[in-house]
Amino acid sequence: MELVWHAAVSGAVLGLVYALVSLGLSLIWGVMDVVNLAHAEYLMLAMYATYWLWALARVDPFAAVPVVVPLFFGFGWLTYQLLVRRIVRAPVATQIFATFGLLFVLRYTAFAAFGPNVYGVWRLGEGTVSLLGVPVASSKILAGAASLGAFVGLAAFLRFTKTGKALQAAAQNREVALSLGIPVDRMYALSWGIGIGSVALAGALLIPFYQVSPTIGDAFLLVAFASVVLGGFGRVDGALVGGLCIGLLENLLGTLLSPTLKLLFVFAAFVLMLLLRPQGLLGEPGR
Amino acid sequence: MSAIRRGAVLGRVVLALAFVFGTAHWLPSAAVLAQPGPTVRVGALYPLTGALARIGASARHAVELAAEIVNREYRDLRPLPLASERGLPRLGGARIELVWADTRGDPATGRAEAERLIERERVTALVGSWQSAVTATVALAAERHGVPLLVPEASSPRLTERGYRWLFRTGPHDGMFTELIFSFMDEVGKLRRREMRKVAVLAEDTEFGATIAGWTMGIAQRRGYNVVAREFYTSPPASLTAELLRIRAAGPDVVIGANYLVDAILITRTLKELRWFPDGFIGHVGFNNVPDYLSAVGRDGNYFVTRAAWAPGYAKRNRLAGAVNELFRRRTGYDLDQDTAREVMGLLILADAINRAGRLDGETIRRALAETRLSADQVILPWRGVEFDSKGQNRLVGGMMVQILDGEYKVVWPFDVAEAELVWPAPPWDRR
Numbered sequence: 092m093e094l095v096w097h098a099a100v101s102g103a104v105l106g107l108v109y110a111l112v113s114l115g116l117s118l119i120w121g122v123m124d125v126v127n128l129a130h131a132e133y134l135m136l137a138m139y140a141t142y143w144l145w146a147l148a149r150v151d152p153f154a155a156v157p158v159v160v161p162l163f164f165g166f167g168w169l170t171y172q173l174l175v176r177r178i179v180r181a182p183v184a185t186q187i188f189a190t191f192g193l194l195f196v197l198r199y200t201a202f203a204a205f206g207p208n209v210y211g212v213w214r215l216g217e218g219t220v221s222l223l224g225v226p227v228a229s230s231k232i233l234a235g236a237a238s239l240g241a242f243v244g245l246a247a248f249l250r251f252t253k254t255g256k257a258l259q260a261a262a263q264n265r266e267v268a269l270s271l272g273i274p275v276d277r278m279y280a281l282s283w284g285i286g287i288g289s290v291a292l293a294g295a296l297l298i299p300f301y302q303v304s305p306t307i308g309d310a311f312l313l314v315a316f317a318s319v320v321l322g323g324f325g326r327v328d329g330a331l332v333g334g335l336c337i338g339l340l341e342n343l344l345g346t347l348l349s350p351t352l353k354l355l356f357v358f359a360a361f362v363l364m365l366l367l368r369p370q371g372l373l374g375e376p377g378r
Numbered sequence: 379m380s381a382i383r384r385g386a387v388l389g390r391v392v393l394a395l396a397f398v399f400g401t402a403h404w405l406p407s408a409a410v411l412a413q414p415g416p417t418v419r420v421g422a423l424y425p426l427t428g429a430l431a432r433i434g435a436s437a438r439h440a441v442e443l444a445a446e447i448v449n450r451e452y453r454d455l456r457p458l459p460l461a462s463e464r465g466l467p468r469l470g471g472a473r474i475e476l477v478w479a480d481t482r483g484d485p486a487t488g489r490a491e492a493e494r495l496i497e498r499e500r501v502t503a504l505v506g507s508w509q510s511a512v513t514a515t516v517a518l519a520a521e522r523h524g525v526p527l528l529v530p531e532a533s534s535p536r537l538t539e540r541g542y543r544w545l546f547r548t549g550p551h552d553g554m555f556t557e558l559i560f561s562f563m564d565e566v567g568k569l570r571r572r573e574m575r576k577v578a579v580l581a582e583d584t585e586f587g588a589t590i591a592g593w594t595m596g597i598a599q600r601r602g603y604n605v606v607a608r609e610f611y612t613s614p615p616a617s618l619t620a621e622l623l624r625i626r627a628a629g630p631d632v633v634i635g636a637n638y639l640v641d642a643i644l645i646t647r648t649l650k651e652l653r654w655f656p657d658g659f660i661g662h663v664g665f666n667n668v669p670d671y672l673s674a675v676g677r678d679g680n681y682f683v684t685r686a687a688w689a690p691g692y693a694k695r696n697r698l699a700g701a702v703n704e705l706f707r708r709r710t711g712y713d714l715d716q717d718t719a720r721e722v723m724g725l726l727i728l729a730d731a732i733n734r735a736g737r738l739d740g741e742t743i744r745r746a747l748a749e750t751r752l753s754a755d756q757v758i759l760p761w762r763g764v765e766f767d768s769k770g771q772n773r774l775v776g777g778m779m780v781q782i783l784d785g786e787y788k789v790v791w792p793f794d795v796a797e798a799e800l801v802w803p804a805p806p807w808d809r810r
Contacts, residue, residue, distance in 0.1 A: 094623060094627055097623060098619070098620060098623055101619045101623075102619075102620075105616075105617050105619065109616075202429065206432070207429040207430070207431075207432070208432075208670050209639050209640055209643065209667075209670045209674060210670075210673070210674060211643055211673075211674030211675065213674065213675050213676035213677075213678060219650070219651055219653060226651060226652060226653050227651065228647070228650075228651040231651070300647055300651075301644070301647075302640055302643045302644070302674050304614075304640060305429075306614070307614060307640070309614060310614040310615060310616040311616055314616060341617070341620065342617070342619060342620045345620030345621070345624075346620045346623050346624055349609075350609045350610075350611060350620040350621040350624060351583065351609060351610040351611065353611075353620055354612060
């Protein structure tokens with residue numbers, strides 16, 4: 092029983108991290124119907140940025156957040172202006188090839204810049220605290236809390252600010268939003284900024300307990316897609332529910348039945364969801 | 379742009395790319411420096427570009443050093459094969475001339491390059507190529523043309539289990555390394571009078587991990603150990619908490635890991651988070667990835683044990699290893715490691731066979747390789763010598779166990795060459 096509890100608590104913390112990684116993917120997908128296959132590469136680059144700030148200037152990964160997140164907000168904005176703007180209305184295949192190409196550009200730029208080596212931050216003071224009776228690394232708890240904070244903040248932004256409402260309008264119907272004078276193009280750029288900024292937040296928070304190499308995005312990309320589908324296409328809160336579900340599924344069933352099959356459980360849930368409830372857990376039918 | 383014009387442009391781009399990639403093969407790499415006197419051409423296949431370029435660069439230094447040892451006179455390296463005379467004496471003092479090829483870490487490229495070396499460069503023998511998957515395709519080319527292939531370091535047991543006629547492996551394979559780990563555990567258990575019969579396996583799920591897990595099960599059963607947990611995961615894993623929770627619940631004395639570097643780092647961090655450490659954690663690779671592993675985990679890497687084909691500590695215990703290490707250091711600025719040590723020795727063993735064959739005919743060289751008899755004092759690795767079995771595997775190989783102590787890799791076994799005392803059982807996290 093203790094084992095189950097342990098698996099559940101650490102699964103929930105892991106799920107929050109997955110949710111934060113998926114947040115930006117879900118937002119961009121929801122606002123402009125573009126699937127960003129390069130999403131996890133931004134995670135990787137943000138991890139490098141945080142790592143180098145630590146390695147060269149001894150900036151604590153948490154202290155690096157105010158630097159890394161705005162930087163990647165700008166990076167996301169720029170990506171939209173340079174690449175995505177040209178393919179917003181292109182056929183899906185074009186969009187897929189464009190972001191897939193972007194994935195390779197970003198990944199191999201990292202290879203060229205940092206080499207294939209693996210880097211990680213280690214700190215002697217790194218502690219483990221007891222969360223509901225389960226030992227969890229304090230940096231993981233911080234990451235989980237920051238993830239919840241990011242979701243609450245984004246939800247408040249979307250619901251209560253004028254810009255947030257304009258963003259939702261642009262997501263719902265491009266033409267109508269345009270006719271109401273909403274600068275749809277700027278809203279799209281904003282969603283890329285927020286989306287990439289949030290995945291950068293995840294990267295900065297992952298670095299204390301996860302290592303970075305140019306291909307590390309592979310560990311997270313499929314999980315992020317599964318989270319978004321499980322929670323509901325294009326719903327930001329769906330990413331939270333989806334991420335939590337996957338963290339719990341993977342850890343609980345993995346610990347109880349067999350860790351070897353943990354990804355099978357995740358993707359079985361993914362396929363079942365697509366078959367039985369394609370709109371996701373939170374989505375409304377017919378959207 | 380119309381569809382037709384688009385097509386035309388695309389066609390030109392493809393043609394241009396085909397030209398660039400197609401011709402690149404025989405432009406600079408075939409340019410070989412002219413050397414006076416007769417030469418024996420040996421093809422060396424390593425990943426010189428791509429993700430493994432750093433490994434390829436080290437391998438190049440090692441193989442070139444070995445060629446230099448053959449070609450020039452190094453009296454103080456006696457009784458290392460061919461060190462104390464110039465060139466290959468039975469071939470009129472012929473020099474070894476290396477022809478390099480870049481596998482790019484890719485099996486298909488590896489095979490194509492092997493074919494090129496054999497057909498166009500007319501090499502007498504091949505050496506390479508670090509990765510088991512690439513070596514497997516290079517072996518196909520070697521078999522097809524009847525050219526001897528010497529494998530110094532690739533460690534998949536399958537390479538020699540296939541019954542290839544032309545493949546000879548001088549270093550140990552993963553099954554032999556696993557056997558070594560159990561010999562180590564036998565001795566430690568006896569010496570420390572500590573119960574260590576319960577073993578858990580944590581392995582990544584491709585051929586490397588699966589093979590080691592299989593061998594571990596077999597050897598454990600034969601030697602009376604009990605495998606209480608066996609967990610596989612896909613690398614790179616996002617989390618290993620579920621795996622390690624299950625292993626901890628099974629209560630093993632020793633955990634044997636077949637993991638890559640990123641996995642090893644995550645294992646270290648997760649064990650620390652769980653505040654658990656078995657009596658001993660023995661890793662095949664990953665934990666001995668110098669210097670990346672320790673620079674990522676720092677002091678948390680202490681007390682992990684890993685198997686090694688060679689370690690810098692051995693250079694202090696073995697005169698010949700120390701002397702070759704010194705030459706390597708002078709050339710590169712860093713010490714030999716378990717890959718480069720095997721690569722130096724590999725080419726020397728190949729050159730020794732070519733010399734004994736006395737002519738540059740594939741079959742004669744193959745027979746000479748099969749008849750190789752080197753003793754323990756003629757090699758720079760902790761082997762009993764070199765003697766190939768019917769499958770082309772050196773059956774006199776050996777290895778060492780290395781433990782991370784105070785952030786350094788120290789040889790701890792075999793006990794007679796140990797440079798530090800093994801810490802076993804490893805202390806719990808709160809007493810480090």
